[in-house]
Amino acid sequence: MAVQLSKKEKYKSSILAFLLGLLAGCAHQPGVMEGPLTIAKQGSFFVGGRSVQSEALSTLPAYAPSGTIAVEQMYVHYQLPVVPVGPAITLIHGCCLTGKTWETTPDGRMGWDEYFLRRGRGVYVIDQVARGRSAANPSAINSVKMGKTAADTLPPVFSAAQEAAWAIFRFGPEYPKVFPGMQFPLEAMPEFWKQMVLDWNATMPTPNPTVPALSELAVKLDGTILMSHSQSGIYPFQVAALNTRGISAIVSIEPGACPAATEDLKPYLKMPILVLWGDYVDLAPRWSPRLKMCRAFVEAVNKAGGRAENVVMPEIGMKGGSHMLMQDRNSHEVADWLLAWIDRNVPR
Amino acid sequence: MAVQLSKKEKYKSSILAFLLGLLAGCAHQPGVMEGPLTIAKQGSFFVGGRSVQSEALSTLPAYAPSGTIAVEQMYVHYQLPVVPVGPAITLIHGCCLTGKTWETTPDGRMGWDEYFLRRGRGVYVIDQVARGRSAANPSAINSVKMGKTAADTLPPVFSAAQEAAWAIFRFGPEYPKVFPGMQFPLEAMPEFWKQMVLDWNATMPTPNPTVPALSELAVKLDGTILMSHSQSGIYPFQVAALNTRGISAIVSIEPGACPAATEDLKPYLKMPILVLWGDYVDLAPRWSPRLKMCRAFVEAVNKAGGRAENVVMPEIGMKGGSHMLMQDRNSHEVADWLLAWIDRNVPR
Numbered sequence: 001m002a003v004q005l006s007k008k009e010k011y012k013s014s015i016l017a018f019l020l021g022l023l024a025g026c027a028h029q030p031g032v033m034e035g036p037l038t039i040a041k042q043g044s045f046f047v048g049g050r051s052v053q054s055e056a057l058s059t060l061p062a063y064a065p066s067g068t069i070a071v072e073q074m075y076v077h078y079q080l081p082v083v084p085v086g087p088a089i090t091l092i093h094g095c096c097l098t099g100k101t102w103e104t105t106p107d108g109r110m111g112w113d114e115y116f117l118r119r120g121r122g123v124y125v126i127d128q129v130a131r132g133r134s135a136a137n138p139s140a141i142n143s144v145k146m147g148k149t150a151a152d153t154l155p156p157v158f159s160a161a162q163e164a165a166w167a168i169f170r171f172g173p174e175y176p177k178v179f180p181g182m183q184f185p186l187e188a189m190p191e192f193w194k195q196m197v198l199d200w201n202a203t204m205p206t207p208n209p210t211v212p213a214l215s216e217l218a219v220k221l222d223g224t225i226l227m228s229h230s231q232s233g234i235y236p237f238q239v240a241a242l243n244t245r246g247i248s249a250i251v252s253i254e255p256g257a258c259p260a261a262t263e264d265l266k267p268y269l270k271m272p273i274l275v276l277w278g279d280y281v282d283l284a285p286r287w288s289p290r291l292k293m294c295r296a297f298v299e300a301v302n303k304a305g306g307r308a309e310n311v312v313m314p315e316i317g318m319k320g321g322s323h324m325l326m327q328d329r330n331s332h333e334v335a336d337w338l339l340a341w342i343d344r345n346v347p348r
Numbered sequence: 349m350a351v352q353l354s355k356k357e358k359y360k361s362s363i364l365a366f367l368l369g370l371l372a373g374c375a376h377q378p379g380v381m382e383g384p385l386t387i388a389k390q391g392s393f394f395v396g397g398r399s400v401q402s403e404a405l406s407t408l409p410a411y412a413p414s415g416t417i418a419v420e421q422m423y424v425h426y427q428l429p430v431v432p433v434g435p436a437i438t439l440i441h442g443c444c445l446t447g448k449t450w451e452t453t454p455d456g457r458m459g460w461d462e463y464f465l466r467r468g469r470g471v472y473v474i475d476q477v478a479r480g481r482s483a484a485n486p487s488a489i490n491s492v493k494m495g496k497t498a499a500d501t502l503p504p505v506f507s508a509a510q511e512a513a514w515a516i517f518r519f520g521p522e523y524p525k526v527f528p529g530m531q532f533p534l535e536a537m538p539e540f541w542k543q544m545v546l547d548w549n550a551t552m553p554t555p556n557p558t559v560p561a562l563s564e565l566a567v568k569l570d571g572t573i574l575m576s577h578s579q580s581g582i583y584p585f586q587v588a589a590l591n592t593r594g595i596s597a598i599v600s601i602e603p604g605a606c607p608a609a610t611e612d613l614k615p616y617l618k619m620p621i622l623v624l625w626g627d628y629v630d631l632a633p634r635w636s637p638r639l640k641m642c643r644a645f646v647e648a649v650n651k652a653g654g655r656a657e658n659v660v661m662p663e664i665g666m667k668g669g670s671h672m673l674m675q676d677r678n679s680h681e682v683a684d685w686l687l688a689w690i691d692r693n694v695p696r
Contacts, residue, residue, distance in 0.1 A: 058509075194394040
């Protein structure tokens with residue numbers, strides 16, 4: 001039943017492919033940032049996960065209340081370049097968001113997923129455990145609905161209100177004020193708000209099961225740059241504390257926390273580390289203590305013989321960065337700076 | 349700060365791209381189903397969605413309970429071929445699943461998303477409203493947790509138990525029995541179970557907000573084949589009832605329902621329609637009445653002057669199909685058959 005091409009058709013097809021190759025300049029090379037894109041391979045899979053039994057999977061007659069489901073698996077989507085220039089980059093989104101963070105920006109420009117790929121990096125985009133395409137467990141909700149447990153046992157799931165998120169994402173000091181020189185494409189704000197999803201993070205143990213799943217992925221890839229953001233900012237460090245194997249570098253973008261300078265720093269001496277910040281951090285009471293914490297951590301790592309950097313973008317000439325640097329108007333410029341940092345610090 | 353290539357570098361780069369094109373045979377042509385893949389463009393965006401105010405977004409001190417969130421938007425990921433051969437295909441997953449349905453199969457083979465793309469079709473993969481990367485609303489849960497509303501107002505969210513899902517997906521008559529000749533890759537079952545997510549479908553109005561979002565997408569694309577599965581099987585018909593514009597064809601795979609033969613059939617006379625079934629349907633009490641309903645619908649559409657087909661795969665020589673035909677071992681053969689049906693019925 002499968003479509004079979006005759007030898008002649010195959011020959012014609014390969015000639016056509018050759019000619020199209022000429023026309024489209026299709027083969028991906030680092031530096032070819034527009035037009036058709038050639039990828040060696042793409043796909044998706046899950047890492048981690050475990051089976052749990054539940055008596056509260058459903059309150060609907062059509063679906064059984066009792067049985068087994070898989071939870072704590074992490075969805076991973078990947079694309080690989082034809083000519084890789086070094087370790088792949090694993091992109092780990094932050095609070096209330098999914099892997100969509102790294103795809104097409106709200107104003108319709110190329111996301112870092114494709115940008116890094118076109119620069120010769122394999123790219124792995126994950127959805128954190130219990131978020132997006134990684135399953136959450138409804139049992140605690142249905143158990144209350146069934147009258148088996150009390151309302152206060154309901155999981156503390158939440159969505160970030162846009163008005164409050166405004167200051168957290170540092171679009172301005174408070175909703176709807178805007179910091180002067182803001183790089184975030186504010187005209188595309190409705191598209192950004194649509195990226196936000198219900199967040200189960202507060203129902204998870206510490207470290208979040210995303211952390212061992214990331215470790216499993218890093219080991220499987222035998223080398224990857226863990227690039228985290230915001231709420232997941234601490235994850236690559238927690239992965240390193242579990243197992244440093246497979247971590248080529250840590251790039252933590254606007255982390256919610258860095259490890260304490262006083263803790264065991266040994267795991268963090270084994271790979272280059274970058275902590276990167278946008279603009280206006282000192283104007284944000286939520287963020288300035290975090291920057292301070294990360295500065296202390298980076299200093300302690302370097303004192304102990306490690307290679308860590310804490311970079312605040314306006315201090316190196318890139319102004320106006322929001323918390324969502326990967327979606328700011330200058331996101332490709334930031335991406336190029338990051339790739340140059342990676343080139344300087346991670347052996348190809 | 350952006351990496352700038354000199355003219356000489358650009359020239360060298362384009363020569364290299366040319367040579368790589370030769371080496372990789374990279375330009376995508378329908379029929380080139382292995383090796384590097386060249387795409388014209390890819391990305392993601394949302395369709396639909398509305399703003400809602402809530403006083404119950406969060407019970408956590410770090411996130412405000414009150415404010416605005418976006419709900420009912422539909423996540424769409426797309427990839428476009430360099431040489432399209434006809435209208436794009438929009439892939440609409442079923443119950444308890446996400447767009448992952450159409451990606452890499454549980455046993456690691458190419459999903460229909462890439463398979464159709466390599467055959468020259470643009471592919472749009474959606475996550476249904478309130479599923480996967482399309483946000484759900486936590487307000488009804490938090491309202492109960494806050495003591496404002498009663499436990500019986502909790503949303504009827506559910507996850508499908510693996511034991512019960514076994515028969516629904518027709519892997520066998522009951523868990524863990526297997527139908528003889530089963531095409532589903534049972535050895536990869538754990539990976540399949542990880543695809544299943546918490547489902548908010550029962551909290552949604554009829555038609556599901558995914559339906560107007562699909563209509564908006566179809567109009568935007570100015571022609572697409574709506575390919576649905578299982579719980580979403582009815583959606584393309586509901587889209588047609590809203591507005592037939594932009595619907596090049598309907599392919600409903602193992603639908604949970606077809607429109608009743610007695611309803612106004614006019615919208616369904618305007619496009620070719622295929623309803624496709626796997627094997628063992630008559631052995632499944634959940635599915636045999638649905639097949640009967642769809643047969644009656646197809647017959648009524650044809651009597652009224654439409655072009656509809658109801659195809660049961662074993663009757664045309666493809667045996668052993670489960671409910672997840674896009675993941676069965678013969679999924680590429682099924683895809684080729686589908687593309688041939690599309691070629692016969694949809695003008696290029």
